[in-house]
Amino acid sequence: MSATNGRAGVVLMMALIPLGCAPQNPAPGVIYARFDLECGSKTYTLSTGNSRGECRKASDGKYVLCSDGAGNEARANCEGGCVTTKGAGSCSVKPM
Numbered sequence: 001m002s003a004t005n006g007r008a009g010v011v012l013m014m015a016l017i018p019l020g021c022a023p024q025n026p027a028p029g030v031i032y033a034r035f036d037l038e039c040g041s042k043t044y045t046l047s048t049g050n051s052r053g054e055c056r057k058a059s060d061g062k063y064v065l066c067s068d069g070a071g072n073e074a075r076a077n078c079e080g081g082c083v084t085t086k087g088a089g090s091c092s093v094k095p096m
Helices: none
Strands: 016-019 034-039 042-047 054-058 063-067 073-077 081-086 090-093
Touching: 034 054, 034 063, 042 063, 042 073, 042 081, 073 090
Parallel strands: none
Antiparallel strands: 016 054, 034 042, 042 090, 054 063, 063 073, 073 081, 081 090
16 A cells, blocks of 8 residues: 555556567568467467568567557557557458
C-alpha cells in the first residue's frame, strides 16, 4: 500500500527484445521486416510491409511489435491474436 495515496497497485512491465526479422519465402528481390509469433496451435505472421524497421518480441514470448518508425506497424499477442495494424503493416493467421 502506498503511503501517499492509500491505494495498493500492481505495475506490469514487459521488456521488448529485438529480433532478426529474416523473410520467409520472400518475393525475389524483396526483403520484408517480418516475424512469426507461435501461440500453441496458431501462428501469427506480422510484417511492416517493407524492408525497413524491425520486430520486437516481449520477454515473455507472447507479444510482438513490428514497426518501421514511419507509421507502418503490426501488433499481436497470444491472448488476442492480431491486435492492430497501421499503414502497410500486416498481421495474419497462418493456415494449419
